[in-house]
Amino acid sequence: MALAAVAGNTAHGMELATHGNTIVLSGPVTGTELVMVKDAFAANPKIDLVVLRNSHGGDAWTGYRVGELLRDAGVTTAVSGYCISSCSRMFLGGKNRLFTDDYPADRTYVGFHGHYDASGNLDRKSVGKGGLYTWILKYSDGKADPDLVMRWIAIEKNKGxxxxFHPDVGATLGNSVFFCDGLTAQKVTSCEPIATNALDRGVVTDLRRIASPDQNTLPERQRAQQFAPSGYAALDDLGKLPLAAPAGSEQYQRYLQANLPRAFAVAPTRQHWAWVSGGAEDVNAAALKRCEERAKQACVLYSVDNNVVYR
Known part of the structure; x- marks a missing residue:
């Protein structure tokens, strides 16, 4: 689905960008979004796709109201990256609901939990007042597992x-639904696996993975083009890793679990390495610098993000 971007604007809450008959919403939900989305529909009544991208949610009331607005409009919603908390209610508002392929499948998911106070603790009164349980059952088209919904609306901490994820993730991770209690810090896919999937439980209505109209402008997509695979090895092929020390392989496996952007550098001696992930710094330059400080000689990049670039 390729559409040209014709406009873009921001508010104090989520960022809204318009691309033809698609709007992309990203970032925190602060309460300004209902008016913003209404204005977007008023400006273009032909909007038929709303992409929700990389949002941890925020204002609970707004999530409900935007979700209801989207259902009344009969539009399709699609998740790009992560969409959690009040963002997930916006997503459920879509008449049709899909995953995108903007990001890797194991980093594209919809996360549901309760309502929380400013300290991140469960606000049971707000959960009841908002009617979260019945709302989820309704907007999942009656497919949500009542017992699982009861579990997630009672999660004590907002980190849970x-x-x-897309059901196809189960082929590599063993499961595609993971329940995090929020009490301990852990990677989402390391949480308790739940034997169900997004299609059966009405989270999505279609297993297609579509491309957002602005996909090629995403920084990670641009990095993937700039640092294309060299063909030397598959990303997870430890046997090709040019390091002699077992500790190097262990660190590379940790690197594979790290957030993007990320870079892994190695020294020609096969004895030294370094990797960096996330943050605002240039991860490529930082990994090379750390490796060179350890090796006392020039290093080269072995991997950038999800590609092996070593030759």
Missing amino acids: AANF
Whole structure:
């Protein structure tokens, strides 16, 4: 689905960008979004796709109201990256609901939990007042598992959630739904696996993975083009890793679990390495610098993000 971007604007809450008959919403939900989305529909009544991208949610009331607005409009919603908390209610508002392929499948998911106070603790009164349980059952088209919904609306800390990935993720991770209680810090896919999937439980209505109209402008997509695979090895092929020390392989496996952007550098001696992930710094330059400080000689990049670039 390729559409040209014709406009873009921001508000104090989510960022809204318009691309033809698609709008992309990203970032925190602060309460300004209902008016913003209404204005977007008023400006273009032909909008038929709403992409929700990389949002941890925020204002609970707004999530409900935007979700209801989207259902009334009969539009399709699609998740790009992560969409959690009040963002997930916006997503469920879509008449049709899909995953995108903007990001890797194991980093694209919808996360559900309860309502929380400013300290991140469960606000049971707000959950009841908002009618979260019945709302989820309704907007999942009656497919949500009542017992699982009861579990996720009672999660004590806002860091926890019931996270739904595309069912295909189960082929590599063993499962596609993971329940995090929020009490301990852990990677989403390391949380409790739940034997169900997003399609059966009405989180999505279609297993297609579509491309957002602005996909090629995403920084990670641009990095993937700039640092294309060299063909030397598959990303997870430890046997090709040019390091002699077992500790190097262990560190590379940790690197594979790290957030993007990320870079892994190695020294020609096969004895030294370094890797960096996330943050605002240039991860490529930082990994090379750390490796060279350890090796006392020039290093080269072995991997950038999800590609092996070593030759």
